[in-house]
Amino acid sequence: xxxxxxxxxxxxxxxxxxxxxxxxxxxxxxxxxxxxxxxxxxxxxxxxxxxxxxxxxxxxxxxxxxxxxxxxxxxxxxxxxxxxxxxxxxxxxxxxxxxxxxxxxxxxxxxxxxxxxxxxxxxxxxxxxxxxxxxxxxxxxxxxxxxxxxxxxxxxxxxxxxxxxxxxxx
Amino acid sequence: xxxxxxxxxxxxxxxxxxxxxxxxxxxxxxxxxxxxxxxxxxxxxxxxxxxxxxxxxxxxxxxxxxxxxxxxxxxxxxxxxxxxxxxxxxxxxxxxxxxxxxxxxxxxxxxxxxxxxxxxxxxxxxxxxxxxxxxxxxxxxxxxxxxxxxxxxxxxxxxxxxxxxxxxxxxxxxxxxxxxxxxxxxxxxxxxxxxxxxxxxxxxxxxxxxxxxxxxxxxxxxxxxxxxxxxxxxxxxxxxxxxxxxxxxxxxxxxxxxxxxxxxxxxxxxxxxxxxxxxxxxxxxxxxxxxxxxxxxxxxxxxxxxxxxxxxxxxxxxxxxxxxxxxxxxxxxxxxxxxxxxxxxxxxxxxxxxxxxxxxxxxxxxxxxxxxxxxxxxxxxxxxxxxxxxxxxxxxxxxxxxxxxxxxxxxxxxxxxxxxxxxxxxx
Numbered sequence: 001x002x003x004x005x006x007x008x009x010x011x012x013x014x015x016x017x018x019x020x021x022x023x024x025x026x027x028x029x030x031x032x033x034x035x036x037x038x039x040x041x042x043x044x045x046x047x048x049x050x051x052x053x054x055x056x057x058x059x060x061x062x063x064x065x066x067x068x069x070x071x072x073x074x075x076x077x078x079x080x081x082x083x084x085x086x087x088x089x090x091x092x093x094x095x096x097x098x099x100x101x102x103x104x105x106x107x108x109x110x111x112x113x114x115x116x117x118x119x120x121x122x123x124x125x126x127x128x129x130x131x132x133x134x135x136x137x138x139x140x141x142x143x144x145x146x147x148x149x150x151x152x153x154x155x156x157x158x159x160x161x162x163x164x165x166x167x168x169x170x
Numbered sequence: 171x172x173x174x175x176x177x178x179x180x181x182x183x184x185x186x187x188x189x190x191x192x193x194x195x196x197x198x199x200x201x202x203x204x205x206x207x208x209x210x211x212x213x214x215x216x217x218x219x220x221x222x223x224x225x226x227x228x229x230x231x232x233x234x235x236x237x238x239x240x241x242x243x244x245x246x247x248x249x250x251x252x253x254x255x256x257x258x259x260x261x262x263x264x265x266x267x268x269x270x271x272x273x274x275x276x277x278x279x280x281x282x283x284x285x286x287x288x289x290x291x292x293x294x295x296x297x298x299x300x301x302x303x304x305x306x307x308x309x310x311x312x313x314x315x316x317x318x319x320x321x322x323x324x325x326x327x328x329x330x331x332x333x334x335x336x337x338x339x340x341x342x343x344x345x346x347x348x349x350x351x352x353x354x355x356x357x358x359x360x361x362x363x364x365x366x367x368x369x370x371x372x373x374x375x376x377x378x379x380x381x382x383x384x385x386x387x388x389x390x391x392x393x394x395x396x397x398x399x400x401x402x403x404x405x406x407x408x409x410x411x412x413x414x415x416x417x418x419x420x421x422x423x424x425x426x427x428x429x430x431x432x433x434x435x436x437x438x439x440x441x442x443x444x445x446x447x448x449x450x451x452x453x454x455x456x457x458x459x460x461x462x463x464x465x466x467x468x469x470x471x472x473x474x475x476x477x478x479x480x481x482x483x484x485x486x487x488x489x490x491x492x493x494x495x496x497x498x499x500x501x502x503x504x505x506x507x508x509x510x511x512x513x514x515x516x517x518x519x520x521x522x523x524x525x526x527x528x529x530x531x532x533x534x535x536x537x538x539x540x541x542x543x544x545x546x547x548x549x550x551x552x553x554x555x556x557x558x559x560x561x562x563x564x565x566x567x568x569x570x571x572x573x574x575x576x577x578x579x580x581x582x583x584x585x586x587x588x589x590x591x592x593x594x595x596x597x
Contacts, residue, residue: 031511059184063184067192071204074203092210100180104316111316114281115257
């Protein structure tokens with residue numbers, strides 16, 4: 001089979017973005033960034049192994065560690081609402097996509113313009129959705145079991161919608 | 171009707187798992203940031219699932235021609251018409267052995283709009299002669315986010331006949347006997363023709379224009395010129411297809427077919443009648459005939475030549491008698507390995523056929539071995555072969571060894587020289 005020339009620059013770009021994302025939480029943590037930086041370092045190392053090996057199975061774990069680092073940093077510094085979260089989420093999604101593209105590039109695949117546009121659109125849409133969620137969460141509601149139940153119902157509805165989308169006939 | 175096989179990317183379960191973990195973390199921590207972090211992942215998964223539809227396409231396969239010479243390239247066109255948009259579609263052609271794909275730059279995967287048609291062109295290099303069926307196409311498509319891969323195979327098989335590129339042969343073996351029809355071969359018999367043969371004293375009934383006045387004046391008696399007519403001959407190409415000896419540059423059967431194609435072409439150009447006998451596991455024959463139609467028949471028969479293993483004993487009696495006309499020249503291509511073909515060739519000579527053997531020596535395909543016993547066995551085998559050649563030579567049959575990588579013409583020249591010298595000895 002004749003393959004297209006692989007786009008080998010994707011891998012380093014993805015790794016640079018992952019490293020930048022891993023640097024953000026320790027820098028913002030201030031006082032004791034050690035454990036957070038450790039989590040970030042582990043995430044980047046796993047990400048690099050996944051790209052270099054290549055080992056597709058390690059990619060979700062690297063992304064999970066990266067997300068965990070961000071959440072731990074929020075908890076450690078007991079931050080109020082993080083207004084940069086939508087931007088971080090968009091960058092996190094781009095990092096994930098670049099990682100998968102890097103893995104595909106190792107197998108000779110190339111991204112196509114339509115896919116790049118779709119990824120960009122999803123990243124922007126995700127950031128907008130995140131901003132909307134943040135805005136909604138900034139509004140002070142009187143909490144309680146009803147609101148928590150609504151939240152759980154929303155999460156279940158999201159999962160059910162995804163399951164329905166996955167099972168529907170073509 | 172296409173049936174697509176759908177494969178989900180590993181990204182989809184990863185995104186769903188990470189997104190689900192984000193939602194759960196949001197609930198447990200009572201913070202919106204985990205949900206915000208999960209939002210693009212879940213959005214991508216939702217968009218991917220919503221857009222996931224197998225392509226709806228029509229595929230047409232076309233070859234620019236049905237016949238090609240070995241070494242030439244043919245173009246295969248795969249035209250895909252999309253009824254609904256396809257984000258990414260690539261076409262791969264699965265080729266039978268002997269053909270190689272040369273993909274042009276810029277003819278890779280592409281997206282198709284609804285109603286759009288795209289033609290994927292592939293150059294197919296014909297590396298080996300033979301009859302083949304081309305048109306086994308594998309299509310791979312992906313959705314806009316690349317979360318799903320769709321695969322389908324379609325078979326619109328088109329025949330492609332690749333003819334062997336003949337060996338360059340200018341001088342053919344000249345038959346000992348000619349037939350009755352006009353041709354390019356100067357007959358050994360005397361008669362009406364344009365080739366001078368001899369002079370003889372004038373006899374009543376001789377034409378006046380045949381009188382050789384100069385010889386008559388010198389000898390004081392009328393002499394006439396005798397001429398040789400130009401006749402055609404019957405040539406039968408005998409292919410020993412019991413064994414095929416593999417080599418990196420091509421098997422003995424490939425050599426045989428190329429050489430046979432050259433001889434067929436050469437003899438038919440001389441207006442000889444040419445026939446074919448494929449003597450092997452399966453017996454195949456074509457009666458001698460002349461003309462362009464016979465050339466195509468013979469070449470078509472040649473490219474279908476293959477080795478079929480058989481242990482059944484075969485002799486000349488299985489060959490139809492009209493396939494081997496009397497006085498025909500039989501040119502045999504054989505590795506002189508199978509007892510059945512050896513017996514048939516010796517029988518042909520015993521029946522008076524004008525036989526020449528082009529030996530595709532198996533010695534080039536076999537190594538002597540390292541151990542003393544192996545080398546001894548090899549030497550014994552080589553001596554046996556030498557004795558076999560001697561047996562043929564003693565019967566007046568030239569046995570010429572044609573080795574892999576060498577041109578055929580020198581081998582034919584050696585055979586011609588032997589035939590000429592043997593004839594002189596006989597006369």
